[in-house]
Amino acid sequence: MSKPDKPSSVNRADIGELLPFYLNRSLEPDEARRVERHLAESSAGRQEEYDTRTAWSLYEGHLPVELILDVAFDAPMSAARRQVIESHLAVCERCSQEVALVQQEDGAPDFGDAEDAGDRAVASEPAREVDDASSMAPVLSMPQAATGPSSQAMRRLAWAACFVAVVASYGWFSTWQRLVDARGATSVTARANVAVVELLPAMDKILQRSGPDPEAAVNPLPAHEGEELVLVLLGGGAGCESGCRVELYGAERDRPQWQLEGLQPSPDGLLTLALPVSRLPEGRSVLAVRDLVSGELINEYLLDR
């Protein structure tokens, strides 16, 4: 006797049968929900999902993701396995692109140079699993087109975006100055320097925010009459649940020399503030971003003058 079309619950046998149709998004909504619940609760279910995805990739004519990761992480592998992978990567642009994507350098916004260097070291560290005796085979050579030129193009694009973001930030700040001057609210700051302390990798967001649209300004810039200002963009403000407080400390870090409260980060955690240059001590200072209510330290940035 065949099974009913809509099982009342999903057990291990059902999950294996339903998963191909869950992955191709053809299940009824209640069936899909049951599969999702099962996957979230059962390691056996996740093994079924893993096998189903492997079969899916094979029938689709692509390498299973596990092999993409083996290549990207330089995992030791047998010569036979390496031959299969190389022969496929030589003709499959999609799989080659996936390998290149995994091999990209880490780029999350809230870590600095020191950690970044550590990240790269670990990312290039080979996985320790060893498949068999032939694991000493040379490292798989990747097709040049999949890694080199596209990566270089992305770097050039990123540098270009950085430059445009700085120029756009200056333009936006100048526009604000002219507006304030026109209203007679305060005197114009004659020489505003612009420094970008940190830029998020999501350059498109920064460019949107840096444009002349008044609504794009995350926080209005406070007026500092006659003072030279530095426009600072800080990433990593996403942890401020109730707004941010930014404090400026000197090298001693005994008490803040300047602070600004009530800053609201943009949806992707960017803070914009105008810092009076006169408050910046010579040498090194620290900008601390804290949650306004709890006072919890969210991020710190070092400034050298």
Add this chain to the structure above:
Amino acid sequence: MTFKATAEAPREGAKQPDSAATDRQLAEDFLKGAPAAVDQISLWVRQAAWRYRSRLPAEWDDLFQDLLLEVTLVLREDGFRGESSLRTFVSRIAHYRCLNRLRDLARRPESELDEQHAHVPDPARSVIDRLLEYESEDLLKRFLRSVSEDCRRLWEAILAERSYREMSRELGVSAGALRVRVLRCRQKAVAQWKEWLDSPKR
């Protein structure tokens, strides 16, 4: 006057584990919810997943939470065996999930399937040409030809996003029987693949 941005100070509690024992301890602390461990592993997950952000913009927040949940489930149920560093382990989980999410979003056109499975030797070509072509062939295609025709047809329909109800009606079998056939084709293909992948004789 110039200002130079230098290294951001490490977030409070962040650390760089350097041994398997430290990694195991970190994994245990993470499962207990120790803030420093959660902070560190969250950072690794975010660093691995960040490159997918522009490709998965609509679901980024959900994805990040899903990845943390996945890492928690894997560490809790399967444990960390120390076969690689914890960072590599966590990064692989994140990459695995993100790549699969990308693949889910990029369904290929049906015509590609037929093209892929079609392998009709051209009789006009010389034996040497055909031999060379065979030697340089994508071995994955060779594997697919070794899978039964019936299974390939079933899975082609699945890749074309057909429901099991539609497929069962077309084939004149019950939905349950159809699903079992699909499952067996999956099991056979995966078992065959595991054996074939590392076999020097193909």
